[in-house]
Amino acid sequence: MGVNMNIDWGGLQLNEETGCFSICFSGGEFKNLHAQVRLQDGTCLKTTDMKQHTKRVSEEKTEIGGCRREEFIHEDGGRIRLIQQFDVYADYITIRLLAEGEDVLSTNCMTPLYGCGEEPVLVMKEKDIRFLSVPFDNDKWAKFVDYPVKYSRMSYEFTVVHPEKGNAGLVMGSVDHDCWKTGFQAAADKDGSIVEFRGISGVATEDTRDLDGAEHGWLSGTQVCSSRIFLGWFEDTRDGLQAFGKANAAVKPALPWEGPVIFGWNSWAALMGKVTFEKYKEACDFMKSIKDTYQGSDGKQYVNYDAAWGRFTNKMRDSVAYAEANGQEPGTYYSPFITHEHQFKQEVPGTNGNYLFEDLLLRDKDGKILPQIDGLYSLDPTHPGTMDYISYETDNIIKWGFRSVKTDFVGHGCREGIFYNKDITTGVQAFNFGMSHFVECLSEKRAGYPIFISLSIAPIMPHGYGHARRISCDAFGSLDQSAYLNNCITYLWWMNDCLYRFNDPDHIVTYKTYDKHSTTLEEGRTRYHTGVICGSLMLTSDDYGIPEARERAREVLTNEEINAVARKGESFRPVSGAQGEFAADVFARKDEDAVVVAAFNYSLSDERQVVIPVEEIGLEKGQRCKVKDLWTKKVTECEDGYVRIKLIPAQSVMIKVYS
Numbered sequence: 001m002g003v004n005m006n007i008d009w010g011g012l013q014l015n016e017e018t019g020c021f022s023i024c025f026s027g028g029e030f031k032n033l034h035a036q037v038r039l040q041d042g043t044c045l046k047t048t049d050m051k052q053h054t055k056r057v058s059e060e061k062t063e064i065g066g067c068r069r070e071e072f073i074h075e076d077g078g079r080i081r082l083i084q085q086f087d088v089y090a091d092y093i094t095i096r097l098l099a100e101g102e103d104v105l106s107t108n109c110m111t112p113l114y115g116c117g118e119e120p121v122l123v124m125k126e127k128d129i130r131f132l133s134v135p136f137d138n139d140k141w142a143k144f145v146d147y148p149v150k151y152s153r154m155s156y157e158f159t160v161v162h163p164e165k166g167n168a169g170l171v172m173g174s175v176d177h178d179c180w181k182t183g184f185q186a187a188a189d190k191d192g193s194i195v196e197f198r199g200i201s202g203v204a205t206e207d208t209r210d211l212d213g214a215e216h217g218w219l220s221g222t223q224v225c226s227s228r229i230f231l232g233w234f235e236d237t238r239d240g241l242q243a244f245g246k247a248n249a250a251v252k253p254a255l256p257w258e259g260p261v262i263f264g265w266n267s268w269a270a271l272m273g274k275v276t277f278e279k280y281k282e283a284c285d286f287m288k289s290i291k292d293t294y295q296g297s298d299g300k301q302y303v304n305y306d307a308a309w310g311r312f313t314n315k316m317r318d319s320v321a322y323a324e325a326n327g328q329e330p331g332t333y334y335s336p337f338i339t340h341e342h343q344f345k346q347e348v349p350g351t352n353g354n355y356l357f358e359d360l361l362l363r364d365k366d367g368k369i370l371p372q373i374d375g376l377y378s379l380d381p382t383h384p385g386t387m388d389y390i391s392y393e394t395d396n397i398i399k400w401g402f403r404s405v406k407t408d409f410v411g412h413g414c415r416e417g418i419f420y421n422k423d424i425t426t427g428v429q430a431f432n433f434g435m436s437h438f439v440e441c442l443s444e445k446r447a448g449y450p451i452f453i454s455l456s457i458a459p460i461m462p463h464g465y466g467h468a469r470r471i472s473c474d475a476f477g478s479l480d481q482s483a484y485l486n487n488c489i490t491y492l493w494w495m496n497d498c499l500y501r502f503n504d505p506d507h508i509v510t511y512k513t514y515d516k517h518s519t520t521l522e523e524g525r526t527r528y529h530t531g532v533i534c535g536s537l538m539l540t541s542d543d544y545g546i547p548e549a550r551e552r553a554r555e556v557l558t559n560e561e562i563n564a565v566a567r568k569g570e571s572f573r574p575v576s577g578a579q580g581e582f583a584a585d586v587f588a589r590k591d592e593d594a595v596v597v598a599a600f601n602y603s604l605s606d607e608r609q610v611v612i613p614v615e616e617i618g619l620e621k622g623q624r625c626k627v628k629d630l631w632t633k634k635v636t637e638c639e640d641g642y643v644r645i646k647l648i649p650a651q652s653v654m655i656k657v658y659s
Contacts, residue, residue, distance in 0.1 A: 012086055012093065014055050014072045019048040021072060021084070023093075025233035027168055028124035030197070033115040035084055035097045038202075040106040040218060045099075047082050050074040064175070064250045065089060079103060084112065085228075091243055092232025094175060095199075100223045108218040108426075110180075110226035113172075113199030122186070122194040126163030129194065131186050134158055134491065136208045137411045137459045139374070141473045141484065144491040145581045150188035154205065157461045158230075158244060159184040160237050161194075168233070171240030172199060175247045176227040177462035179219055179426050181208055181414075201226035210416045210427070211371045214364060217416050217426030238494070238573055245498040248463065255439065255453070257467040257501040261536045261569040262404070262452060263295050264302030264328070266507040269476050269541035272514045273308040277315040279545065280305065281322050286544035286553070288326045293558040294538075297567045302404055302452075304331030304539065306507075320401040331404035331452070332397060336390045336438050337413035338376040348385050350392020355385035362417040370417055374457075378412040381434025382421035390434075394441035397451070404452035405442060407466065410435065414459050428462060435465040454504050454537065460492070463499040468537050470504040471495075475530075477509030477519045479650045482526045483602040486583035489534050489571070493587075496535030496571035503571060505534035507541030511552040518548065521555070522650040525631075526600060528556050529652045533587045533598050535571035538563075561630050562654055565589075565596055572598060575616050586610060588617040594628075594658035595619065601647035610645040614638070617657060628656045 011024040023030040036046040047053070052075045060069045064087075072084040083098040097112035099105060115121030122129075131152035135142035147153065149161070157177075162169025174182035183203035187196035204210035230247055234240030265283045267275040284303045287294070295301050303323050309316070309332060316332075323330035344358040361369045362378040370378050379386045397405060414431040424430050442451045455466035457473070472488040475481045485505060496503040508531045510524035519527075531538050540557060542549040557563075570589055575597075577585030585600045595617045599610045615621040622641035628634070631653065638644075638657070645653055 012070060012088065014053075014070065016053045016055065019050060019053040019072075019074055023231070025170070027126070027163070027170070027233050028122065030115060030122050031119070032117060032121060033113060035082065035110075035112045036114055037082065037097065037099045037107050037111070038109040045080065045082065047072070047074040047084065050076040050082065052076060060087065062087060064094070064247050080105060087228070091234075092171075092230055092247075094228040094230050094247075096228045097226040098223060102222070104220055104222055105224060106218045106220040107202070107224055108216045109200065109202035110224070111198055111200045112226045113197070113229055113231075116196045118195065120193040120195055122161070122197050124163055126165065127192070128164035129192065130162055130164055131155070132160040132491065134460070136181070137457065138470060138473050138488070139209070139411060139457050142207070143484065143487050143581050146579065148192065149186050149194055150190075150192050152186050154203065154207065155184045156203070156207065157182055160240070161186065162237055167236040167238065169237040169240070170231065170233055171237055171244050172229060172231050173244050174201070174227040174461070175230050175244075175251050177252065177428060178432060179429055180227045181216060181428055182227050182229075199229045204416050208427075209373050209411055209414070211373075214370075214416050217429070219425060241494045242498075245494045248461070249498050252462070252464045254498065254500055255464055255467055257450070257452065259450065259452070260297040261502065261538060261567050262302050263300075263538045263563075264304060264331070264540070266304045266306055266331075266406070266539040266541045268306035269507045269509045269513045270543040274514070275305065275308050277312055277319060279543070280319055283544055284323050284326050284328055286550060287328065290554060290558055291327075293560045293563055300329050302329045302331050302539065304333070304404060304406060306333045306406060307408070309333065316396075316400040324401070329403040330401065331406065332400075332402040333406045333408065334393055334397065335408040336393070336410065337379045337381055337386070337434060338409045339379060340375070341372075341377065348389050350388045351385050359383075360385045360389070362415060362419075365418055370415060373412065374409070376409060376412065378415055378417075380417065380420050381413040381430045382419045382424050384420070386434065387437055390438050391441055394438070397442070398447045402451070403449070404454070406454050406456055407438070408456040410455055410458045410465075431459070432462055435462075439465050461499070463495075466500060468502040468504040469495070469500045470506050471534055472506060475506040476513040476516065477511065477523060477527050478513075478516065479519075479523050479526060479602065479604055482523070482530050482600070483583055485530045485534070486600065487581065489530070489587070490574045490578045490584045493535065493571040493573060497569065502537045502569060503535035504537040505531040507539050509541050510556045511542045511549040512546065514543070520650060521552070522648065522652070524552055524556050526650060526652040528562075529598050529600070529654055532562060532566045532654070533572035533589075536566040536569050538566050559630065565591070565654070572596070575612065586612055590618050591656075594656040596654065596656055597643070598652060598654050599645050599647065600652040601650060604649050606649060608647050610647060612643040612645070614641050614643060614657070617643075619657065619659075623659065625657050625659050628658075630654045630656065
């Protein structure tokens, strides 16, 4: 990645007469921006409203690295002053707003990046600008949508603003996730010019699961800071997303996992709520039969319960013993921050009779229970009863001997409400508090052995509380599910081995989801490929009491050459095909001696021809190369600098391209 901004970057212009700032970059300019803060008395205090604007410059060292800090200080003789901090790094800047008062001040909305006017506030040299809307979490099958800017919606935690053609663009996002939910908004006039742009710390919407008009929580003090906003222009926005990820990981590292990619089985898609101990044993035995090829680099397989094991807790020790006797690692499922309405009057396990579940429910400022999401009610992550409940349930997981835990619906712990712990006033603070306790309860220090944690329904950020995060909502076996999963991979591939050790592509159904029809062989292979390119958490999910499911699994899951690609635990970068709400259809990853390419046909009815210039997958333009199909093992010559792939309906391929 080339340097986009010098450390003495002249693109940042601070106007000491107006209090505005502008940001020039090689692809365009942000013009006449300001910052503002909303106070508890309803006042909206803007940097441009103040009378005196001064700046100072220093050299600083942050978690991200060395930078030049330019501060823009706004005062008007009152008791509050606003300070904008611009930290200039080699390839990007971060922007933060601080509000300081002689007395305690309170705010639930700080906007360090705000432009609005009749004239465009964001101008790019190229036309037809698009805006990436990123969902806050992975609930309700939310997609990433790359809109023409005049149709754009709020984007959460990060966004990409870019010309329609080419790979260049602006990458923006929050690098602090200790207090705020951050959002980005753009508005355009009828000509498509961006006349309003906001980067906001303090968003609460239905998309953040804050329902019925719930407000973001308030932060108070003599100094209150917004999140830092990462901003950089990159000639390739994929490089920009990687840089953004590395900045986040520098501020808060991923939860470390020293083990290899996990291979194995999960019960949900196969059996859903009908899972039994007998079906678990059946899955253990079948997985053992393909262990020669379908295993991690350490020779291990994981066999995991999903939801509904609570009907037969008396079989948990037996389940662990059975898996271990097969040489496998047993896994289970737990949701720390939810309950059901029928449990409200039940005693909370692990609390010595001190609490009912209704005592732990998260409520709003009027004392009303927060509305349900997915039929589930949210527990207060800061309540001592919730802490004791998590300790009790994780004690059982350790006592039984489980080695991995799928952790579901943790987004419930990030909702705004009134918390038991009065030092905590925002949903993100509560999430960090509750998840820190959860991770500590499952730590190797406490268990005596490492336990793998994969977060299921969860915000994209804050991170650092799971070894993996499911990249999408539930994704089953049909072609439309693979296309949906790849939509998420297209924009989150960079999180793998960065914010999380692994991206989780959900349970890989190669034959039949429990309540659905069976899929075709091509759909099964495609779903398998989505797991490999995601960054690899290779947990399959079929009912192996069905002979056809066993046959399909032996055909699809035992390709040793592709499993070797998956064992490296590296995500593939999107190459081409992403548009609107659609996924990329070509992904690639550089290996030691080749480029591995996956190409997808998302149509159930039409053939398609994929033509890939070799320079788009990291080779020299026009380079002659060989192409090996990892299924047929056929090798062909590519002499004109283009890889050509013909795909029948629903087909995907995985190939190696090498010189």
